[in-house]
Amino acid sequence: MTEPGKITPSHRARLAVVYIRQSTSAQVESNRESTARQYQLQTFAAELGWPAAQIRVIDQDLGLSGSGLNTRSGFAELAAEVALGHVGIVLALEVSRLARNNADWYRLLDLCGTTDTLIGDADGLYHPGLFNDRLVLGLKGTMSEAELHVLRARLNGGIRNKAARGELRRGLPIGLVWGEADGEVRFHPDAAVTGAIRAVFERFAEMGSARRVWLWFRSEALPFPTQANGCCDIQWGTPSYTKIHQVLTNPVYAGAYVYGKTCQERYIDEHGEVRKRLKRLPRADWSVVLHDHHRGFIDWATFEANQVRLAANTRPIRHDGGGALREGAALLQGLALCGHCGRKLVVAYSGRNAAPSYACPGDNLANGRGEACLRVGGQRLHQAVAAAVLAAVQPAALQAALDAAEAGDSAAQAARVQWQHQLEQARYQAQLAQRRYQNVDPDNRLVARGLEAAWESALHAVQAAEQQLQRAEQQHPQALCAAERDALLDLAEDLDAVWSAPSTSDRDRKELLRALLEEVLVTHDKDAHAVHVTLRWNGGLISDLSIALPRTRAATVRTDEDTVALIRRLAAYYPDAVIAGVLNRQQRTTATGLPFTINRVGSLRTHWGIPCFVPPAQPVSGEPLTIRDAAAVLGVAPSTLHRQLNDGLIAGEQVTPGAPWRIVITAALRAHFAGEAPEGFVPIVEAMRRLGVSRQTVLQRVKRGELEAIHVSQGNRKGLRIKVSEPTPDLFDDRKTARG
Missing domain, CATH: 1.10.287 (Helix Hairpins)
Incomplete structure (x- = not known):
């Protein structure tokens, strides 16, 4: 296995890669001797016959663990070079430096065996393509992974054992510091810091909401202490809602020592890589919870009550009561339940005064449509419940x-x-x-x-x-x-x-109701025209109330007959949108005093059986046309017809004042709009000069028939033309001649 004969000229023709890795940054800083030994592998590679130019060092993974949960760019580069056949030998101090997980390790062995790449460590040289060498490398990789597990188990065991005694020193929240004895926790020596923490719990006991405590700090412009870690100085700044909420939910402030609130779990990301993340555990799964470990700002019972109150302030589950207090006038918000189906009543505000009302969100299918179980106004309901509550608290x-x-x-x-x-x-x-x-x-x-x-x-x-x-x-x-x-x-x-009293806010009233009442069941008795209310007090007592609902008077609300008649006349010529505009211009309103809209006009037509306007497919001969249609027939712009209608030069008709104009196309009207100006017709400016009168006088003479006028729609100078026979002599010119 260790014989140098395994190295061939083919291996020396490729690179010798020295892979260097330390697991943590602390090891890089402290264990410098180990790092130096790894860099000395360059000398070993030169002794094996590789020239210095072909020796390459990969040390990008210094400070990264080889467990496979970190992305190691250096190891990825090494695997890529081996796969491309550029590497002849891979050197490491021991194989655990290359990988401490079998997935990365066997992947590298497969690549080295395929590309004829050697692996060397302090014990010798190995060829992954040979069975015996691969067996030894496989055992070494397995031992590296097992060694990592054993080391981690030993460390975690010691940590858990120390935490079980409450002596493991972890980061403490602001306001608490470690003492000199093992596991001793003290209040911060700065009274301003502890005073700020106490103020959070005192205000929450009074206000019952983390947000209101935060707003109180902001309204009083009080700073709040923060500390990045136990070594940094206290910094004062504007408190955030998150900081206030963290103080209220941290069990350490209740004198408890806790450990194991989080754990690390592995998962596969979208790229198929194995990652780890921090997961918060429920309180039942915490590893260590030692009550009365040290003096706290509150006791454990108060802490438990605070958590229940905070949970109730969050948005409640559908159909359940609860929720933080709001600023609205609905005093039974979160307390009122439907007496028919048990659902939480939802609050709605309507009318100009935004009067609150309560409705059941559960719809029962009846008569082919959904009908609500309950819908009742809140004014009488509030008065009855408030009277019962005030009567109950009168002795106190x-x-x-x-x-x-x-x-x-x-x-x-x-x-x-x-x-x-x-x-x-x-x-x-x-x-x-x-x-x-x-x-x-x-x-x-x-x-x-x-x-x-x-x-x-x-x-x-x-x-x-x-x-x-x-x-x-x-x-x-x-x-x-x-x-x-x-x-x-x-x-x-x-x-x-x-x-x-005006100084008593709706939130204060709701606080009192929440303190005394657990829930309010509301049942609507339609036959008796009353609402039955069941008050369930905190403590188990039950009270029943009966509230009579006001009976509405049967009043007939009808639209004016003149308005209905006008809609009947307008519907023969115009759609609902135009009719609504005409009625609003005439300042007409509905029976309830509202302005007309398309929907309201349509509802009136449907109620009175007035047919909807249907435009004809072809214009009827001799029937009046709209301004737009008439302008298209005469070949002029609609604005021209509007202007001449206002000047009284052409005739038109309106169904009612404010309605659109309608024009009848006649031969005289067609003759009025000529393509070119005939002989003797001059522009109105010239007519004013010849006649010596104003524009308004010229138009008045045209309307009386004293002058003839046409509208020219072609040529460079379009517009109105007036027929003037000959210029009228200027009297002032005669006087000038006589004087001359």
């Missing part, structure tokens, strides 16, 4: 008022505390910048100039923090005074006034 009204006051003070105090922490941090940074500037040599202006700029920037940050703290104190008073508390307690005795 005073305590609720005090809790509301304390909650308001708590939110304002949290914002002030955060800005006080920011101010303290800014002042510390300013003092630190000042000490650095004072300790530098004044003559070293390059360093002093930079430290002076840093000190000035820190002073600006202090000024901004002071202004923000002052603004927060002005917007949120420190606490309610005695008079304000007395007024609040007096107001609490009348919950109806508080419920109906």
